[in-house]
Amino acid sequence: MIQIVNGLVYGSFLYVLAVGLVLIFGLRRVTNFAHGGFFMVGAYVSYAAAVHLGFWTGMVVSVAALALFGVLLDRFVFRPLSKEEPIVTLLVTFGLLFVLEDLVRTIWGKDFISVAAPDALAGSVMLFGSQFPVYRLFVIGVAVIVALGLALWLRATRVGLYVRASSVDPVTTGMQGVDTDRLSAFVVAIGTGLAGLSGTIAGPLMALSPSMGGYIIIDCFIVVVTGGLTSFTGAFVAALVIGQFHNLGLVYLPEVASVIPLLIMVLVLGLRPQGLAGTGK
């Protein structure tokens, strides 16, 4: 049972990172290869702020800084390139990833950094008869809050309605008087802000390094594609399924554990080419 909770932690972590990709793809139709870079920058910004201001302020600073970066990214990269072939934007984001890695390497150096969990989350609790870190439960909690928050925002607010409309048909949505450029900037900011949030929660879980985004982004793309590219629900289910099978694979089938997420993606796309919850559009 405790191994299932462990799988839930990894799945939750994947979801918080992957859902940012879903948001950006949904509005801008951009396959954002730099997302792993944003995650990495988020982790470093949070670490730098936390050294002076504590973990929680570090989290706020990281999310805000990355959201601001998202606005600039949308204004000066995604928007000017929106009329170009998708491969152009994809290549630009790929290049941006290298720029971000070099930037972080220049500022913080190449040495690994390890971040301790905040005092309030540093202990452990008994769960199914085993000692379980509180911080890992916090990661699950963050994913639940993000999932519920996004669902409420998209389903119960006017801006959410515009986002859903614009992700289906941006031209018609624009003709109805919605400022789709402003809307896109807002959504990209939320997407990159979530990368900042996931970078922050990654700090006490894994070593910080300029190339840390590369270790996680492949699993994120697998989540997004398996979930159906633009579906938030699909990404949520895919992240939990992949996190679970990844973890159980490590326990029961360690020899093939690393390819299990890929096998799940191939299986899902074979049965439903549009993904778990995609519309196929």
Place this chain on the structure above:
Amino acid sequence: MNGSKRVLLSIASAVSLALALPGAAGAAKEPLKIGVPTALTGTYSALGDEAKRAVEFAVNEANAAGGADGRKVEVRFLDTEAKPELARQQAEKLALEGFNIMTATIASGEVLAIGPMLNRWNAMFVATINKANDITGKQCQARLFRVNRPDNSDAAVVQPWLKTRKEAKWAIVAADIAWGRNSGESFKAAAGATGKSVVSENYPPFGSNDYAAHIRKVLDSGAEGVWVALAGRDAITFARQAKQFGLFEKVTTGGVSFTTDGTVKVLGDVVKGIHTIVNYSATLDTPANKKFVADWAKAYPGEAPINFQGETYIGMQIILQAVKRSGSVKPADVAKAISGGTFETILGTQVMRKADNQLIGPNFFGLVEEAGGKLQPVIKMTVPAELATPVPDGSCKL
């Protein structure tokens, strides 16, 4: 111009040429070109950076002293990301560009990919960090040398340590790469030889983000001790997560390349009290090492050389001495000078065993504790060179 003037002019020209030629020949002496295909990015990037600094230090030191055999020493680094296939490509690029005396690669799998190509590339390689037994075992090569301690040497150190331990049941967590597998097998053999049992074997993928499943397996296995063979980013991520699960408090922990000077600096108290193989330490009390440590502190103020830097510097010392001895920078000549040679290193006088190209050297075992005002791996047991470098098992056919 009359006859005598013509003769005088000819003599003067000849004298001038004779005077100029040795100088011209000296200036044209071929430089020593060191190629370093190493991990500058990725899981082992910090390790690659450590090795890079050691090579740079040795190169600067040699050039400041007039070069190697009067030759300028040049160095070129290319990134391998610690991936064997990329390492092979980068090493080939270096060899083709003339940087064909190579060293300081991080992962064993990289060296095993480079080794078989050395003759074809007209290159040679000195391993300084790589532990897989096969490098000087069944995949040994005439132009492939190793100066650091292999896994079977670490096992030779672990065995006497295990004898002193009361824990009977052990678990293994090692990276799923050539070195990790090798290290796990070596530990298992040492455990078997000392009457201990291994109740859980875990080989997480290289570059893992989450070790929770493996940590849980170790905790559930009933193991009283765990042996960890993870390095670089893997070591830091594992240690942080293991601490959160209370693993280090529940079982005795030991490891190799796990709690190095570098990882202890990053993790601090998280790894205090962990037992560790120490392949090199700046605290080793030899005159040559003291000088090296003092010179290092001048080059990098406030710093002491750490394990991979000490080992890589030994590799550079041997290359430089072999170039001087052979009077050549041709890989075949330098390799010939290294094979079976005796060298002065920071660990004293050491011999490169001709049978398998393994440098015979001592090995150490220690504990992460406070010493000299800082937390660091501290040597508690020294195994002399003849015991710490097991005799060749016959698998190497040179």
